[in-house]
Amino acid sequence: MRIPLPKIREVIEAVGSLFSRPFTNGYPFKPLVPPDGFRGKPEYYQDECVGCLACYEVCPGRAISYEDNKETKKRTLTYRADLCIFCQQCEKACITEKGIQLTKQFELASYERKGVTSTSIKELVLCENCGEVVGCIDHLRFLARKVGPLLYTNPTLLLARHDELKLLEKERGANSPHPRAGHLKLLCPNCRREMIVKEQW
Amino acid sequence: MAKRVFLNLDLCCGCKSCAAACAYGHHLQSLLGHSQLKAAELPLHCLHCDQPACAAACPNEAMKKMADETVQRSQYRCVGCRSCSVACPFGVIQPDLAKHITPKCDLCLDRLAEGEIPRCVATCTSGALSFAEVDEQIADRNKNLISVRMLANFVGRRR
Amino acid sequence: MVADNLKVKSENSKIRNSLCLFCSLGCGVSLRDEGKALAYAQDNPVNKGALCPRGHYNLELVNHPGRLAEPQIGKRKVSWEEALTFIKQELQPFRKDEVGCLVSCLLSNEAALAVARTAQALGVKNVLTAGAAADLEAYEGNKWTVPGAELASLDHLEKSEALLIIGDILSRSPVLSRRINQVKYGKRGNQIVVIDPNQTRTTWFATDHLACRPGTEPVVLAALAGALPAEEAAAICGIAAAKLEQTAAAFRTAASGTVIYVPQSKRPRNDLGVYYVKKLAAASPNKKYLVYYLFGNTLGVNTVIDREIPDHPTYHELLGKIERGEIKSLLLFGEDISAGHEELQKKFRMLKFVVYAGYFESESPAIYDNSIILPLASQFEGGGSYVLADGSLAACEPIVPAAGSVPLEKICGLLADCKPGRNDARECVGQGPVTKAKAEAEAEGEVRAVRAAEQGPVKPITYFGNNQLVGNFFWFQVNKNG
Numbered sequence: 001m002r003i004p005l006p007k008i009r010e011v012i013e014a015v016g017s018l019f020s021r022p023f024t025n026g027y028p029f030k031p032l033v034p035p036d037g038f039r040g041k042p043e044y045y046q047d048e049c050v051g052c053l054a055c056y057e058v059c060p061g062r063a064i065s066y067e068d069n070k071e072t073k074k075r076t077l078t079y080r081a082d083l084c085i086f087c088q089q090c091e092k093a094c095i096t097e098k099g100i101q102l103t104k105q106f107e108l109a110s111y112e113r114k115g116v117t118s119t120s121i122k123e124l125v126l127c128e129n130c131g132e133v134v135g136c137i138d139h140l141r142f143l144a145r146k147v148g149p150l151l152y153t154n155p156t157l158l159l160a161r162h163d164e165l166k167l168l169e170k171e172r173g174a175n176s177p178h179p180r181a182g183h184l185k186l187l188c189p190n191c192r193r194e195m196i197v198k199e200q201w
Numbered sequence: 202m203a204k205r206v207f208l209n210l211d212l213c214c215g216c217k218s219c220a221a222a223c224a225y226g227h228h229l230q231s232l233l234g235h236s237q238l239k240a241a242e243l244p245l246h247c248l249h250c251d252q253p254a255c256a257a258a259c260p261n262e263a264m265k266k267m268a269d270e271t272v273q274r275s276q277y278r279c280v281g282c283r284s285c286s287v288a289c290p291f292g293v294i295q296p297d298l299a300k301h302i303t304p305k306c307d308l309c310l311d312r313l314a315e316g317e318i319p320r321c322v323a324t325c326t327s328g329a330l331s332f333a334e335v336d337e338q339i340a341d342r343n344k345n346l347i348s349v350r351m352l353a354n355f356v357g358r359r360r
Numbered sequence: 361m362v363a364d365n366l367k368v369k370s371e372n373s374k375i376r377n378s379l380c381l382f383c384s385l386g387c388g389v390s391l392r393d394e395g396k397a398l399a400y401a402q403d404n405p406v407n408k409g410a411l412c413p414r415g416h417y418n419l420e421l422v423n424h425p426g427r428l429a430e431p432q433i434g435k436r437k438v439s440w441e442e443a444l445t446f447i448k449q450e451l452q453p454f455r456k457d458e459v460g461c462l463v464s465c466l467l468s469n470e471a472a473l474a475v476a477r478t479a480q481a482l483g484v485k486n487v488l489t490a491g492a493a494a495d496l497e498a499y500e501g502n503k504w505t506v507p508g509a510e511l512a513s514l515d516h517l518e519k520s521e522a523l524l525i526i527g528d529i530l531s532r533s534p535v536l537s538r539r540i541n542q543v544k545y546g547k548r549g550n551q552i553v554v555i556d557p558n559q560t561r562t563t564w565f566a567t568d569h570l571a572c573r574p575g576t577e578p579v580v581l582a583a584l585a586g587a588l589p590a591e592e593a594a595a596i597c598g599i600a601a602a603k604l605e606q607t608a609a610a611f612r613t614a615a616s617g618t619v620i621y622v623p624q625s626k627r628p629r630n631d632l633g634v635y636y637v638k639k640l641a642a643a644s645p646n647k648k649y650l651v652y653y654l655f656g657n658t659l660g661v662n663t664v665i666d667r668e669i670p671d672h673p674t675y676h677e678l679l680g681k682i683e684r685g686e687i688k689s690l691l692l693f694g695e696d697i698s699a700g701h702e703e704l705q706k707k708f709r710m711l712k713f714v715v716y717a718g719y720f721e722s723e724s725p726a727i728y729d730n731s732i733i734l735p736l737a738s739q740f741e742g743g744g745s746y747v748l749a750d751g752s753l754a755a756c757e758p759i760v761p762a763a764g765s766v767p768l769e770k771i772c773g774l775l776a777d778c779k780p781g782r783n784d785a786r787e788c789v790g791q792g793p794v795t796k797a798k799a800e801a802e803a804e805g806e807v808r809a810v811r812a813a814e815q816g817p818v819k820p821i822t823y824f825g826n827n828q829l830v831g832n833f834f835w836f837q838v839n840k841n842g
Contacts, residue, residue: 143287
């Protein structure tokens, strides 16, 4: 079938589109809003994160790393975008469910490979016996709230809770008149086991 | 009442053969914690508490009190957050992870299914470990049993 | 649900009994599913189901990926025919007395006999057993006859009222702890005396710990046996004379007793120790003695070799011959003693030809220019009979099909054709078996020698055996204290 005057139809289309609204958005000049469920860059929320390292354990791309500094008692969790595959495992595994969340941010180009990061810095608790890392103070407080009355079975959680409630005495342990005050200590699991076997010996 | 592993500290000679047997049964990783006391290294097992703090602390129900009154750990639910390790009142869940596994005594499920006793008890050289009913052991006050005292002190009898 | 699956699996499995040879206690070991899982022999009278960390190593011996399956020349795998032709060809230029032979103490009596007979057929006289140095030294002492000294059975040990333990028995044979506990908690007044310079697991269970100076255990034993005045001994060993006399009297007056001796490489003169242990056991009624060796069949292999080849050289004589170049070829059966032993390796490098029959490819034969490695069947594939510490004979049957490895009896049969060629063999000059009178005279003289050695420099300890393999046994660091 032969179309009459084909070029004129195209010219009319072109001239008409000069006066209609644009179909694409002017992305670099106007912000783009991704749809719901879009998996963008994960972001740490400092107040919600407890530093339990679940995100570090489940990350398949090793995009999350951590570093413990025993001198300053700080644990630094670092997310690197260049290794991330945006699988949302970290958000799924997060024990507070809000500590690390995927945002809709997708502009991750930078001049450096390690340029795009997100960090969470948490306060560490060291074992009062051996100096090893027990966990983050927020993690202990979170667990103390979560296990409810069972926290009275475990002095580590109990002390974390009392510390939060400002019930803790400044002087405890050696100077305490109580004979078994040494048991009320923030201990790592290995030291706690040793203390219990010693106590029963 | 379910059966548990008990340790008689007077008999234990600290040879760690329970740890060796455990390692052979659990992918070459011992689930027993040993504590150094003077010359001996004494094992402490998971007590399988009536109200387990590890199960309460677990975010994903990986630690669970089962119908047979043991506390078992589901490997595929675990995310490795170390909450159980921190929350355990006895420190028997080891904090160091191997292959994303938080090691935890399962009373040798495979051997129990065959009607046999757990590996650590079977291989104990000094007869210090025994696998017995909790009630029996509590009745036997003459023996200095670590687990009985702990059960009485910390967890309480379930009645 | 998991348990159900496992149950189905277990119905197909068979359990077969065998023996653990990692010390001379001889615990029963059960292997399930053709060696794929380790079970504990609950009906075995020796261990009653218990097994120490070293005993679990048995499983790795069965299905270790590094087990040899074919003969090797260096790293090259060859057929048996080619290997035998190679051995025949290489042994041709040596005289009969230029060939030495070392038999491991982990092998069975039958294997040791086969080696001895083959050596006789080949005309080789430099045959020696290879075990821990301390064990061999203790075995020398065991040969000195003391009238009235008897080996104790495990039942006697259980029922005895006094135990005298020299060394750290619970690190070497933890399975014995059940019986030691039985003595400790069995009857009021039972005594366990431990003579050890260190704080060990065994001293943990002792009612009395005699902490002597390191290396002076033979002197303490001599004092207890009455061969040395208590004052003299006290000056050497650092234990008060009154304490020694009191201990000796308590042991003498006990209704029944056992002396347990553990040879240790850090202790000089283990032979004297065993001699005085035997004297101590013979001195009072109803007292017996036990010597616990590190290698399972030390008693059996040594006895067989002593009986069959009475004029064999000692360990140091053999090494001297290798160093001087008098022995140019060596047949190593069971284990390569030079693995992890640099001085020995230096000496072994002077050898022109080495035949090594073993379970694993040793580290050191690779460095010999001309060596051949033959795959050897362990007790699980070959079976055999073993003499344990209490003198009892334990037999174990083959339970796992051998994957290419061959029992030593067969290897010896094949080697019988491979005679060293040159026939102008000189007679080896042996010293003959030690007589009773000579032994006693030597022993009395040796106390003074020990005392003299106290002032002089301490001799370096030679550990004769596969150090690395033994180190691997203690993968849970059981032997931390010595």
